[in-house]
Amino acid sequence: MNEPTGLLPREWYRRDVVEVARDLVGRYIRRDQVVLRITEVEAYNGPDDSASHTSKGRTPRNAPMWGPGGHAYVYLCYGIHNMLNVVTGNAEGKAVLIRSAEIIDGEAVVRARRKGLAGPVLLTGPGKLGQALDLSTDWSGHSFFEPGGLEILGGTPARKLLRGARVGIQYARPKDIRARYRFADADSVWVSHRSKLR
DNA sequence: CACAGGATCGTT
DNA sequence: ACGATCCTGTGT
Numbered sequence: 001m002n003e004p005t006g007l008l009p010r011e012w013y014r015r016d017v018v019e020v021a022r023d024l025v026g027r028y029i030r031r032d033q034v035v036l037r038i039t040e041v042e043a044y045n046g047p048d049d050s051a052s053h054t055s056k057g058r059t060p061r062n063a064p065m066w067g068p069g070g071h072a073y074v075y076l077c078y079g080i081h082n083m084l085n086v087v088t089g090n091a092e093g094k095a096v097l098i099r100s101a102e103i104i105d106g107e108a109v110v111r112a113r114r115k116g117l118a119g120p121v122l123l124t125g126p127g128k129l130g131q132a133l134d135l136s137t138d139w140s141g142h143s144f145f146e147p148g149g150l151e152i153l154g155g156t157p158a159r160k161l162l163r164g165a166r167v168g169i170q171y172a173r174p175k176d177i178r179a180r181y182r183f184a185d186a187d188s189v190w191v192s193h194r195s196k197l198r
Numbered sequence: 199c200a201c202a203g204g205a206t207c208g209t210t
Numbered sequence: 211a212c213g214a215t216c217c218t219g220t221g222t
Contacts, residue, residue, distance in 0.1 A: 079207035
């Protein structure tokens with residue numbers, strides 16, 4: 001049930017981005033004593049997806065996204081928030097944004113990092129997740145299939161998924177704004193903008 | 199519950 | 211100039 005298993009192998013990440021996104025819900029992220037269970041994600045479907053950072057070509061910032069799956073892409077948003085993405089596929093410019101998670105272990109540490117707040121407000125939203133894990137862009141390019149540092153661990157996938165449009169991409173083309181690339185655990189309250197999902 | 203506004207900075 | 215956001219404050 002709520003049990004993280006071992007690291008996922010590199011091949012696990014080198015599949016279609018939507019497939020990996022759905023499969024990530026219910027898996028675990030660990031950094032030191034903090035263990036989180038992933039409850040909400042978004043797929044960014046490569047250079048042809050106008051909401052994806054790779055739609056504007058290769059830059060030093062998005063370089064990890066152009067590499068093989070199984071690595072982190074961390075970037076700074078609004079000058080404040082460090083967003084965690086999981087690169088997928090085989091150097092296709094695709095990645096999954098981790099939006100929300102549930103605390104499994106290390107709640108005291110997370111609360112300290114999150115201004116002493118409690119409950120789902122701790123971790124529903126990608127900026128909050130970055131705070132909870134104390135991330136910085138130094139983690140961009142980090143490998144998830146080798147032990148140490150920031151790890152993604154296996155576990156039972158979510159029983160049922162909710163699905164909907166992505167958040168905060170109003171600058172994208174209408175077709176990409178509408179795309180239902182956001183996935184969340186139907187059984188969890190640790191999900192942002194839950195009413196917009198079905 | 200629904201807004202509005204400020205914080206803050208690397209990338210383009 | 212702007213953004214894959216968060217928090218606080220105000221009003222209903």
